[in-house]
Amino acid sequence: MSPLNSTVFINSTIVRPEFFIISGFSGLPHSKYYYVFLCFVYALSVLGNAFIMFMIYTDHCLHSPKYIAVFNLAVADLCVSTALVPPLIDTFLFKSQLISYEACLSNMFFVFLFLIMQSFTLTVLSYDRLVAICFPLRYNEIVTNKSMLVITAITWIIAGLAILIAVIFISTLSFCKSVVINSYFCDHGPTFRLACNDNTPNYVISWSHPALIFWLPLLFIICTYISIARALLKIATASERLKALKTCTSHLILVGIYYFPICLTYGAIGSTMHQNARIINTSLGTILPSMLNPIVYSLKTEEFTESIKKQYRRKKIHITVRNK
Template sequence: MSPLNSVYFRNATIVHPDFFFISGFAGIPHTKYYYVFLCFVYALTLLGNTFVMVIIYTDHCLHSPKYIVVFNLAVSDLCVSTALVPPLIDTFLFKSHLISFEACLTNMFFVFLFLIMQSFTLTVLSYDRYVAICFPLRYNEIVTNKSMSVITTVTWIIAGLAMLIALIFMNKLSFCKSAVINSYFCDHGPMFRLACNDNTPNYAISHSHPALISWLPLLFITGTYICIGRALLKIAGASERLKALKTCTSHLILVCVFYLPLCITFAMGATIHQNARIINTSLATVLPSMLNPIIYSLMTEEFKESIKKFYRRKKIHITGRNT
């Protein structure tokens, strides 16, 4: 943009369209089957994450620092799916492609807020495993319910501020070109590129936020597991080493499920077809939320024991009521 145009648009009245058009899956065949699949994924996400939250809330043995973070992950999973799937179904299955400017910004805020929180929560879980394995004698001193609550609150504040800054700069854009967003929700990148005034701050945000969501947390997680690997090598007995490693298995699977699809999609860049990118990104954002509670329920021994206790209590309650 020329300096003259830049000055003109700074002084011009900001133009916001009444509505944006979400194009999303318009060019993809047989999408109705995909919507049915997404409805199934969303139903499992609701059931699975609600179940995880109920188990953690009702079992006092799980009122520990680690499960404060797991509870927070379940909340983030539930919220990001709710922010994505119902509007997506309404948009494409019921042909409601138009969304107001204010509703679009709201949708963008909550989708990215909960995505950032998913990433941050996995990062906090890696910190928990790092302290547990590298400093086992000091674990109860370093990682407490209070410290984990503070860390979790700080991550929510950082994520909220990051998205608030993005929305402030998005609100300063003037949209006098197309109002068609080439995505399945009010995605930041496709939206700010429609602006006709200076979008340099939004361009910077579009590069910094992926780092905030993916690259920096993944770098931190990788660093913690390098330290964990070194600590495990110092453990003399193979059985003790395997036992310590098992405590990390569920978290490692969660990390792979969340980061690998996103990293692959980002790495392919412009070489991937737009339709394939939309499908890949939509799967990468909804599938981890469904799989996380399943992984924790199947691969964490203490959580499995809590599930058994929950069903025993329910059985005793039902038996006592019938008698």
């Protein structure tokens, strides 16, 4: 039965399909290899982010404002990859591309919620670095565990409200055309473009929300590092400058990993991309950061590296004592 033949009418104006069809990667040649690759990326994402959260939770030396934000980033990374990859694997294994109307809206809400939180958390981390380098003597006074928890809670509320508004406007649309979503999840843009009634509010959201939740945070991060660069120029010796800059390297790498695919997809190059290339680039841009972020923090952050070494030494001593 066609989903358009089994619709639900609300107030005789809104037509809602029973289900949508997620086209996914069906148009890509050799897509099965890409699904296997996504399985590998997802496994590493789960292990890496779970490890980051475990280390921060168990090591009291990492109970600092900066690592509250890092813990929050790990949560967002783990959740966004879980919201995206398992449904794709389910589609690949069972050849079912159907998703119910309600499940589609839920998928849209949670995927974008966690993507927004990745953006916001990177912004919070840039604020942390700004205060640490530009106002080092007041850092412990300005950035406390309590203030970081409050900031984190506020970002979750803003992110939740922003995507909730988008989902509510989607729910007001009538879908009397195609029900095939040309994406690998219930993406906002490809979904609202299927509607046959007034789309103006959703078009406004599709332009305003990215500006507020992606481009504005990126602008803040750029301004932050301009201020940091000016502060570093005032430091007397090159070795002190390098030492201060090293505290920013992990964050700069994370920003590049997260924002480069977004700029590529939605910038000037994105408009000329083939549809298949655009889908692959978007999927990699949403999934790869979740895998790479834990690796970057494990290898590029001195405090975290020392924490890993300390945990290893404790484990080694415990095993030695037990064997005796």
